[in-house]
Amino acid sequence: xxxxxxxxxxxxxxxxxxxxxxxxxxxxxxxxxxxxxxxxxxxxxxxxxxxxxxxxxxxxxxxxxxxxxxxxxxxxxxxxxxxxxxxxxxxxxxxxxxxxxxxxxxxxxxxxxxxxxxxxxxxxxxxxxxxxxxxxxxxxxxxxxxxxxxxxxxxxxxxxxxxxxxxxxxxxxxxxxxxxxxxxxxxxxxxxxxxxxxxxxxxxxxxxxxxxxxxxxxxxxxxxxxxxxxxxxxxxxxxxxxxxxxxxxxxxxxxxxxxxxxxxxxxxxxxxxxxxxxxxxxxxxxxxxxxxxxxxxxxxxxxxxxxxxxxxxxxxxxxxxxxxxxxxxx
Amino acid sequence: xxxxxxxxxxxxxxxxxxxxxxxxxxxxxxxxxxxxxxxxxxxxxxxxxxxxxxxxxxxxxxxxxxxxxxxxxxxxxxxxxxxxxxxxxxxxxxxx
Amino acid sequence: xxxxxxxxxxxxxxxxxxxxxxxxxxxxxxxxxxxxxxxxxxxxxxxxxxxxxxxxxxxxxxxxxxxxxxxxxxxxxxxxxxxxxxxxxxxxxxxxxxxxxxxxxxxxxxxxxxxxxxxxxxxxxxxxxxxxxxxxxxxxxxxxxxxxxxxxxxxxxxxxxxxxxxxxxxxxxxxxxxxxxxxxxxxxxxxxxxxxxxxxxxxxxxxxxxxxxxxxxxxxxxxxxxxxxxxxxxxxxxxxxxxxxxxxxxxxxxxx
Numbered sequence: 001x002x003x004x005x006x007x008x009x010x011x012x013x014x015x016x017x018x019x020x021x022x023x024x025x026x027x028x029x030x031x032x033x034x035x036x037x038x039x040x041x042x043x044x045x046x047x048x049x050x051x052x053x054x055x056x057x058x059x060x061x062x063x064x065x066x067x068x069x070x071x072x073x074x075x076x077x078x079x080x081x082x083x084x085x086x087x088x089x090x091x092x093x094x095x096x097x098x099x100x101x102x103x104x105x106x107x108x109x110x111x112x113x114x115x116x117x118x119x120x121x122x123x124x125x126x127x128x129x130x131x132x133x134x135x136x137x138x139x140x141x142x143x144x145x146x147x148x149x150x151x152x153x154x155x156x157x158x159x160x161x162x163x164x165x166x167x168x169x170x171x172x173x174x175x176x177x178x179x180x181x182x183x184x185x186x187x188x189x190x191x192x193x194x195x196x197x198x199x200x201x202x203x204x205x206x207x208x209x210x211x212x213x214x215x216x217x218x219x220x221x222x223x224x225x226x227x228x229x230x231x232x233x234x235x236x237x238x239x240x241x242x243x244x245x246x247x248x249x250x251x252x253x254x255x256x257x258x259x260x261x262x263x264x265x266x267x268x269x270x271x272x273x274x275x276x277x278x279x280x281x282x283x284x285x286x287x288x289x290x291x292x293x294x295x296x297x298x299x300x301x302x303x304x305x306x307x308x309x310x311x312x313x314x315x316x317x318x319x320x321x322x323x324x325x326x327x328x329x330x
Numbered sequence: 331x332x333x334x335x336x337x338x339x340x341x342x343x344x345x346x347x348x349x350x351x352x353x354x355x356x357x358x359x360x361x362x363x364x365x366x367x368x369x370x371x372x373x374x375x376x377x378x379x380x381x382x383x384x385x386x387x388x389x390x391x392x393x394x395x396x397x398x399x400x401x402x403x404x405x406x407x408x409x410x411x412x413x414x415x416x417x418x419x420x421x422x423x424x425x426x
Numbered sequence: 427x428x429x430x431x432x433x434x435x436x437x438x439x440x441x442x443x444x445x446x447x448x449x450x451x452x453x454x455x456x457x458x459x460x461x462x463x464x465x466x467x468x469x470x471x472x473x474x475x476x477x478x479x480x481x482x483x484x485x486x487x488x489x490x491x492x493x494x495x496x497x498x499x500x501x502x503x504x505x506x507x508x509x510x511x512x513x514x515x516x517x518x519x520x521x522x523x524x525x526x527x528x529x530x531x532x533x534x535x536x537x538x539x540x541x542x543x544x545x546x547x548x549x550x551x552x553x554x555x556x557x558x559x560x561x562x563x564x565x566x567x568x569x570x571x572x573x574x575x576x577x578x579x580x581x582x583x584x585x586x587x588x589x590x591x592x593x594x595x596x597x598x599x600x601x602x603x604x605x606x607x608x609x610x611x612x613x614x615x616x617x618x619x620x621x622x623x624x625x626x627x628x629x630x631x632x633x634x635x636x637x638x639x640x641x642x643x644x645x646x647x648x649x650x651x652x653x654x655x656x657x658x659x660x661x662x663x664x665x666x667x668x669x670x671x672x673x674x675x676x677x678x679x680x681x682x
Contacts (some may be wrong), residue, residue: 042396064464071458075666078673078682079499080448080482084475087455088376091471095373098464102357105339111359112336136673136682168356175377186682193680302459310462312587313523316580317361318335323579324362337463358465364572369465372472 032233037163040106048232049107051225052162054123055234056104057114061125063097065118065299069133070142078136085182086139092179096172103164119304127285128211130293137190137197137204143183145205145212145250151180152246153216161233184253191257198258205254206262213277214285216243222282247275338387340366342374345382352384360385432615435608437491438511439618440552441501442606442654443544444484445512447559448502450533451477452666453520462523469569473530476562483555503674507667508657511606514650515598517663524577524588528595531570535631536602537563539624548616571635578639585640592636593644600649602628 024043031038038044067090074090077083101111117123128146133139151173158169190201217223217239229235237245247266254261265278287293337359343352355374360366366385374380394402410416419426430438454474461467485498515533520526541563544556577588603625605613612618636643652658673682 039396041393064459067459067467074455074458075452075669076672078503078677078680080478080485080502082682083455084478084482087458087471087475087478090458091376091468091475094464094467094471095376098358098373098468099356101464102339105357110336171355189681194677196677197680306460306462309460310466310523312581312583313462313466313577314337314361315335316584317365317576318337318580319584320576320580321362359463360465361576365465365576368469368569368572372468373465376472 029231032161032231035233037166038161039163047228048234051229051232051234052165053104053107053109055229056100056107056165057109057117057123058125060097060100060104060114061118061123062129063093063100065125065129065303066146067093068299068302069129069131069295070139072133073136073139076136077139082139082186089143089179089182092175096168096175099168099171100165103162103168106164115307119300119307121291121300124289126215127288127293128215129299130288130296131207131211132295134207135200135204137187137200138208140183140186140190140201141204141208143179143181144187144253145183145208146215147176147179147183148250149212149215149246151176152242152249156236156242159233159236184257187257191259201257202259205259209262210280210284211288213243213247213280214288216240216246218282218285219280244274247277251275337361337365338389340370340385341388341391342366342370343384343386344370344374344380346379347381352382355379357388358385430608430611432611433491435611436549436617437488438608439612440484440488440491442511444481444488444501445510446516446533446537447477447479447481447484449510449512449663449666450516450529451475451481452670453517453526453529456520457526466523470526473566473569476559476566480555480559480562483558487551487555499674503671507659507663510659510663510667511654511657513598513601514653514660515595515601517653517660517666518595518598519662521591521594522587524584524591525595527570527573527577528588528591530566531574531635532595532599532602532632534563534567534570535628535635536624538567538631539627540619540621543619543624547619552617567631574635574641575639578636578641588639589641592641593646596644596646597648597650600647601651601654604651604654606655 025045028038028044028048038048070086070090070093074083074086077086101114104114105111114123118125128149133142154169154173154176158166158173160166160169187201190197220226220238220240223239226235226238230238251261251266263278265276267276268274269276288296291297338361339357340360340363341357342355344355345352358366358369358373360369363385367383370383370385371380375383406412451474454470454477457467457470457474459467461470481502482498485501488501489496489498513533515529518529520529538560541556541560545553545560547553547556574588577584579585603622605620605622609618609621613620633643650660653660653663
């Protein structure tokens with residue numbers, strides 16, 4: 001599960017067109033302020049619906065595309081124990097994508113539409129999955145850092161205002177607690193292994209550290225739409241808050257692994273009670289979002305291929321179901 | 331490529347153990363009821379969450395409208411005499 | 427007949443049943459992010475987990491019987507092509523969804539009968555593994571039968587495609603009912619399953635489902651053999667183990 005909210009574009013909030021509209025919006029905000037969940041079919045501002053559909057579909061796409069980098073290592077897992085763990089983890093990601101697509105469908109957008117938007121490039125997914133998984137250590141690093149960042153996001157999302165999304169997130173957070181642990185355990189094994197294994201570990205963390213921090217999205221100052229999402233409790237914490245939480249939790253874990261994190265500016269700030277960290281390369285982030293990451297094209301191409309290869313299968317099953325229904329009627 | 335016929339949506343209800351009600355837990359897309367049942371099994375009971383599954387075509391569900399909430403549900407609010415706590419029974423009368 | 431000791435024959439027997447699980451599980455796992463819908467992705471990965479799980483139990487048992495300190499991973503990662511004694515049907519490439527369903531169907535129909543018989547083995551551990559696996563493969567048979575019927579009785583295109591899958595894979599089904607010398611020896615002890623005896627029931631299951639699917643049963647009686655008896659595989663097998671064993675071969679002796 002990857003609750004990445006980094007790729008949202010700001011949405012223009014429509015001015016209330018009438019007194020009625022204003023009254024509805026006021027009631028709506030009152031519910032949100034009172035922590036009453038919003039359920040499907042209830043009145044909601046258009047922009048709330050659009051923001052949610054966008055965020056949820058991006059989140060679901062991230063889960064599904066996120067199967068690819070790890071899926072690449074399924075057939076090469078170095079032990080049977082690791083192989084079944086990885087299979088179960090990737091399967092969870094597919095399941096989590098499915099839960100969120102289903103939750104998003106309650107807002108009136110079909111899964112087919114969402115998938116079309118993903119494939120046409122109209123909808124985005126988390127930038128992290130446009131980085132390649134090159135070594136076995138990456139299977140651990142993805143679990144530890146990428147799932148770790150995602151969990152930080154998702155715990156916040158599970159308290160969000162939209163009922164179906166929040167319920168899906170609760171289920172997902174429960175299931176996902178094993179994802180980060182298996183990744184960290186994998187890395188711990190490498191850290192106690194041979195020189196080559198230790199190098200593999202450090203090299204992998206070097207590649208994934210910064211992209212993991214980017215998963216939280218732009219700095220708050222550059223994230224103008226965040227304020228509205230916070231007000232609507234679609235988001236519960238700002239990008240920078242979540243990023244800081246993640247870094248504070250992760251640094252001691254890195255020390256325990258006996259590795260360094262590739263940021264010379266990373267150090268404890270007694271006064272703030274938090275770790276200070278260096279500047280993220282936002283140009284790289286922007287480029288990966290725009291489609292220039294190392295794997296953007298391959299990821300979408302693989303998704304399109306699976307979808308197209310499966311078209312005759314989906315048609316066959318639909319045709320069979322129709323025949324059966326006609327038989328029942330006759 | 332767009333699907334002309336997306337598989338319909340089914341709502342999934344799961345009984346987590348004997349003695350409990352089936353509870354709504356999500357949905358799946360499937361072309362027929364058997365596929366829906368198996369998809370529900372493969373998706374929603376991976377961690378032994380169920381002993382029985384119902385799947386229902388989403389479009390077969392009739393739901394109350396949120397805007398009818400006041401007229402449907404609020405009239406029950408003042409019928410407090412339906413609740414046992416409405417009645418004062420002296421302690422001496424024993425457990426009731 | 428055979429110069430294997432009973433213990434050697436038993437190690438090989440447990441490993442060879444495990445090989446079927448591992449190799450077909452490997453093939454199933456190759457469907458990751460390639461299935462026609464997310465629901466089907468989930469289904470195939472469940473099958474893969476069941477099958478690889480079966481392999482792990484059988485390898486662990488084989489390792490215990492072997493008694494030289496081997497583990498399940500020695501069987502999966504450190505044996506050579508000729509040591510794997512899976513059925514060729516388990517290893518042929520996935521092809522399209524129809525090929526995959528047909529393979530799973532042929533294999534699951536066999537597995538269901540095989541594990542049912544194995545529960546009666548005089549070897550208690552094999553009987554217990556058989557009982558657990560039986561539940562899993564019963565579901566695989568149900569899942570693949572229903573899909574075969576959908577494809578057979580779906581569109582003209584799906585009917586044609588899946589009939590071709592059946593025709594193509596048919597020649598790999600004859601091997602399911604062959605017996606190695608080791609198996610024959612263990613059969614006398616009531617340990618091994620008499621696979622030759624499973625054929626009539628398998629034929630019945632296949633005929634029933636094919637009929638429902640409006641598909642026809644190939645007449646061809648030719649059977650490819652060699653995986654199970656001799657470790658002579660299809661060309662595709664070398665790539666499976668090259669992929670699977672890459673890490674263990676590149677970094678020998680490491681813990682992962």
